Amino acid sequence: MEVFKGQNILSFVKELPNDEACKAYLAKIKWQDGFKCMKCDHTKGCEKAGYRYHCYGCNHVESATANTLFHKVKFGLQKAFCVVFEMSTSTKSVSSIQMGKRFDIRQGTAWYFMQKVRKSMKSSQKYPLTEIVHVDEFTVGGKEEGKQGRSYDSKKKKAVIAVELNVKHQIKRVYVKSIDDYSAKSLTPIFEEHISPSAKIVTDKWRGYAPLKKSYDIEQKLSNNGRNFKELHVVIMQLKSWLRAIPTHVSKWHVQSYFDEFCFRINRSQFKQSVFHKTIERMVIAKPVYHKDVKQRLSV
Ligand SMILES: [Zn+2]
The missing domain is CATH 3.30.420.10 (Ribonuclease H-like superfamily/Ribonuclease H)
Structure with missing residues (x-):
């Protein structure tokens, strides 16, 4: 399976038609440089059915979503990919209410997942402004x-x-x-x-x-x-x-995440071909976010 490029929603649905295809997409990104166990750092193991990896060091079986921002997504990976596609490729902002209606997800659940996407859009601070x-x-x-x-x-x-x-x-x-x-x-x-x-x-x-x-x-x-x-x-x-x-x-904490999303889109607007894939890649590399962390921040 190839890296998804562009903003065409028909191509997107064709190339990633179900949860299985999305899981394969995540597995490919996650283990693109080889396997490394999240429990014991061992690098020897074998692939198992369902895009999982069996570690020879500690016998742990790791899923493609484990330790990524797709961990425990309750509404299915295809819908999650659709939300990422909308957020990374469209020029207008979409509220969690609209997103929930569009993909048949509860508003609160959509909001929580969208916060995770925003987390991945935060600047790496590696490329300061120079001109x-x-x-x-x-x-x-x-x-x-x-x-x-x-x-x-x-x-x-x-x-x-x-x-x-x-x-x-x-x-x-x-x-x-x-x-x-x-x-x-x-x-x-x-x-x-x-x-x-x-x-x-x-x-x-x-x-x-x-x-x-x-x-x-x-x-x-x-x-x-x-x-x-x-x-x-x-x-x-x-x-x-x-x-x-x-x-x-x-x-105040959340408003920063909306700023990050806004800047990510502007700063990536010249790279529309790769913006979806880059966002998914960042979500795979990022550390998982737990509900309690986001909720605690609400009161800040
Ligand atoms: Zn292990």
């Missing part, structure tokens, strides 16, 4: 964001955004981080995690950026009502419209 980078802060949520009660929280959440532009001022990549306030301390992590010290950075005149000039090449200029940061504000508008599809109450 022209515009940085600004903004808020999301609050009454003015939503129309007719569609805002997702009564309190505004603060965020900082970094947009990489090429010399023609076209948007290349974007990172967004949820922050507590606009202090230099809160603004520093997005620089450390996502911006190369060699990048040419432009911010507005906010004093919170001044201490960062020691480590980064930062030019501070007047925003001129956003006119000097046109591309950046286009992305913020897109992000705000994207967030309108998300649930009414979103904790």
Whole structure:
């Protein structure tokens, strides 16, 4: 079986027609570099029926989904693959309510699985922005964001955004981080995690950026009502419209996962051919998420 490429839903259903085919797809990714037992790290074993591996070291039989984000998916792998396909290839956000209806999954179950997909979309932080980078802060949520009660929280959440532009001022990549306030301390992590010290950075005149000039090449200029940061504000508008599809109450921790999903799609938009496969691959490599972890985060 080949790697699935592109965004064509008919080809997708044809190539991955049932749970069995999806399991085979996962097994191929999981053991592409050979078998390594998740219990004892032994590398000798044999394949068993049902895309499982029998470890000769400890006799453990490991399934293709064990230790991946597909572990214990209750509604079947094909539906899970469909959710990943929707989330990784469509340009509009889909709420867990819509996703639940589309694939006949309970809304809560769909939401929980979608959080796992979002986890895999989190940046690896391996490829910092290197060209022209515009940085600004903004808020999301609050009454003015939503129309007719569609805002997702009564309190505004603060965020900082970094947009990489090429010399023609076209948007290349974007990172967004949820922050507590606009202090230099809160603004520093997005620089450390996502911006190369060699990048040419432009911010507005906010004093919170001044201490960062020691480590980064930062030019501070007047925003001129956003006119000097046109591309950046286009992305913020897109992000705000994207967030309108998300649930009414979103904790600070969860809002970051929606930011990650948004950025993943923008940053992958030039790689539409491989985006589904890459997402599945990340979900296979990622550590499993347990219900209690996600639930605990709700109260944060
Ligand atoms: Zn073993």
